[in-house]
Amino acid sequence: MRNSLPNELDDAPKRRRRVCSAAAPTEAAKALGYAEEDGCVVGPDKYRFRLLTLPSGRSERFLYVMCRSGNLEKTVGFYKDFLGMVDVEVPSGIPSKPKTAAVSYTSEMHPHGLEPVLLVWYEDGVAPKPTPWEGRHALGYPGNIHHAFVRYKKEFPDKIMHDEKTGGPISLQEKLGTLFIFIARDYDGYEMCYVSRETMLPAVVEAATNYDGKALDFDTRAKRIAAIEKAGREVEELLKSNPVVLFSKEWCPFCRKAKDALSSIDAKYLVKELENADKKPNVEDPMSFQEYLAAKTNAGKSVPKGFIKGEFIGGGDDIVELNKRGVAVGAAAKKEAPAGQDGHFFYNGKLVAEAEWKACEV
Numbered sequence: 607m608r609n610s611l612p613n614e615l616d617d618a619p620k621r622r623r624r625v626c627s628a629a630a631p632t633e634a635a636k637a638l639g640y641a642e643e644d645g646c647v648v649g650p651d652k653y654r655f656r657l658l659t660l661p662s663g664r665s666e667r668f669l670y671v672m673c674r675s676g677n678l679e680k681t682v683g684f685y686k687d688f689l690g691m692v693d694v695e696v697p698s699g700i701p702s703k704p705k706t707a708a709v710s711y712t713s714e715m716h717p718h719g720l721e722p723v724l725l726v727w728y729e730d731g732v733a734p735k736p737t738p739w740e741g742r743h744a745l746g747y748p749g750n751i752h753h754a755f756v757r758y759k760k761e762f763p764d765k766i767m768h769d770e771k772t773g774g775p776i777s778l779q780e781k782l783g784t785l786f787i788f789i790a791r792d793y794d795g796y797e798m799c800y801v802s803r804e805t806m807l808p809a810v811v812e813a814a815t816n817y818d819g820k821a822l823d824f825d826t827r828a829k830r831i832a833a834i835e836k837a838g839r840e841v842e843e844l845l846k847s848n849p850v851v852l853f854s855k856e857w858c859p860f861c862r863k864a865k866d867a868l869s870s871i872d873a874k875y876l877v878k879e880l881e882n883a884d885k886k887p888n889v890e891d892p893m894s895f896q897e898y899l900a901a902k903t904n905a906g907k908s909v910p911k912g913f914i915k916g917e918f919i920g921g922g923d924d925i926v927e928l929n930k931r932g933v934a935v936g937a938a939a940k941k942e943a944p945a946g947q948d949g950h951f952f953y954n955g956k957l958v959a960e961a962e963w964k965a966c967e968v
Contacts, residue, residue, distance in 0.1 A: 630657050644701075650824045658699065670697055670708065670724035671743070676794050678705050678729040684793040685709045685725065688754050689747060689800075694724055703728035715748050717804060734794050742789070743796055746803030755788045755800070765791040767904045775800065782808045789904075830894075834901075837894035841902070845916045850875035852925075853899060853911045855892075856883040860922040861910040867926045868912075880909065 634657060635642035646654040658669060675681040685691045691709040700706070706729075710722040756773035759766050768789035770776045775788035786802035844851050852868065854861035856879050868875055880892040889895060896907040903911060903918045912919045912928075919928055 650827075656700075664721055666721040666723060668723050670700070670726045672700065672726040672728065673796065674732065674734045674794075675727040675729045676733040678707055678727055681727050681793050682707050682709055688758055689745075690715075690751055690754070691725070694722075696726060697724065700726060703730055705729040711748070717807060734796070736795050736797065741797075742799045744799045744801060744806075746806050747800050748803065752786065755790075758788075758790060762790070767791065767797065775802070780805060780809065782812070785809070833891050833894040834897050837889075837891065838898040838902075840889075841895065841898055844876065844878060845913055848876040849915055851913045852877045853895065853909050854879050855881040855885075855909055856888075857881065857885050858909060860908075864910040864912060864922045864925040867928075 631642045631645050631647050635647045638647070640650065641648040643654065646656045648654055660667065682693070686693070686709060691711055694708045694710050696706050696708045706726060708724045708726045710724045713719050713722060716722060752774055755775055759773040766789075768776065768787070770788075775786040778785045778787060783805040784802075785805040788800040790798060790800070792798050841853075850868070852861075852864060852875065854865065854877050858881075865877065878895075879888045880895055882888050893907075896909065899905075899909075899911050900907045905911065905918070905921070908921065910922050910925070912921070912925045919925065
């Protein structure tokens with residue numbers, strides 16, 4: 607759960623920064639065309655910004671990010687032990703919670719010696735349940751803690767989403783230097799994008815300098831998100847109702863390879879064809895399905911994508927490899943999956959009608 611991203615309000619370049627009053631969030635939200643809830647400005651992405659007074663001499667405009675924790679002690683321990691953060695005082699004025707704690711890097715660890723943004727955690731008895739649509743926390747880390755990620759992968763292999771395969775961060779050659787990236791879930795399941803701050807900070811400055819909020823069309827964006835969410839509901843229902851599911855396009859040679867591999871198993875599985883042999887849509891919006899699957903699997907927008915009992919098993923090459931261990935796939939492919947026009951039935955490696963498949967089984 608993302609809660610508050612506090613910031614000093616300065617909505618007029620020629621005005622002095624002002625002390626925020628109780629009316630400030632309402633005034634700011636109204637001026638921007640956004641909502642106001644519990645003293646926070648709610649942006650178009652539903653992030654909540656709490657307006658605070660900017661202390662004299664402070665250059666960093668953000669004070670803290672606040673998130674829910676399922677176990678405060680273990681969460682704080684994770685950020686201190688693995689990422690080298692330290693305990694800091696919980697800032698005053700934050701929303702009242704049963705248990706809170708704060709951690710951060712220090713100013714001495716900042717490349718420019720500036721003020722750190724605090725990471726505030728609270729525990730209220732409710733376990734956080736992050737979804738792919740909440741995005742990721744981007745966290746700039748000191749370049750000298752690469753070794754921590756090797757240990758991260760060794761102790762939490764199930765939480766790793768994107769690394770260099772040996773356990774270290776991936777290196778990308780960017781315009782402003784080498785950018786190291788390591789993507790994994792933290793103790794509470796939040797998706798974290800750990801990036802080397804030496805390159806990330808100047809890249810952020812460049813992006814912010816060139817940012818033009820008026821160029822964003824939030825209405826179009828909202829419609830796109832709604833379409834992806836709609837496709838996602840269908841995806842989840844298919845995965846819930848069928849032990850083996852393959853998302854495919856009829857014309858795709860890689861999809862054919864995956865289907866050929868699965869067809870050698872005497873089992874029933876379901877193929878969701880997003881496009882037909884003429885590359886025409888079989889569903890309302892194929893790209894919405896692909897974007898949802900990309901977010902769900904962290905494996906890009908391409909198809910095929912196969913699932914066994916709701917777990918992602920990979921694309922074409924991965925499924926071919928799994929075919930060599932067909933016992934596992936066959937055991938998962940129960941015979942009572944719902945019938946439908948997307949169902950593919952195979953017997954002795956040949957595509958057959960459902961009635962024939964049932965007769966063969968008898």
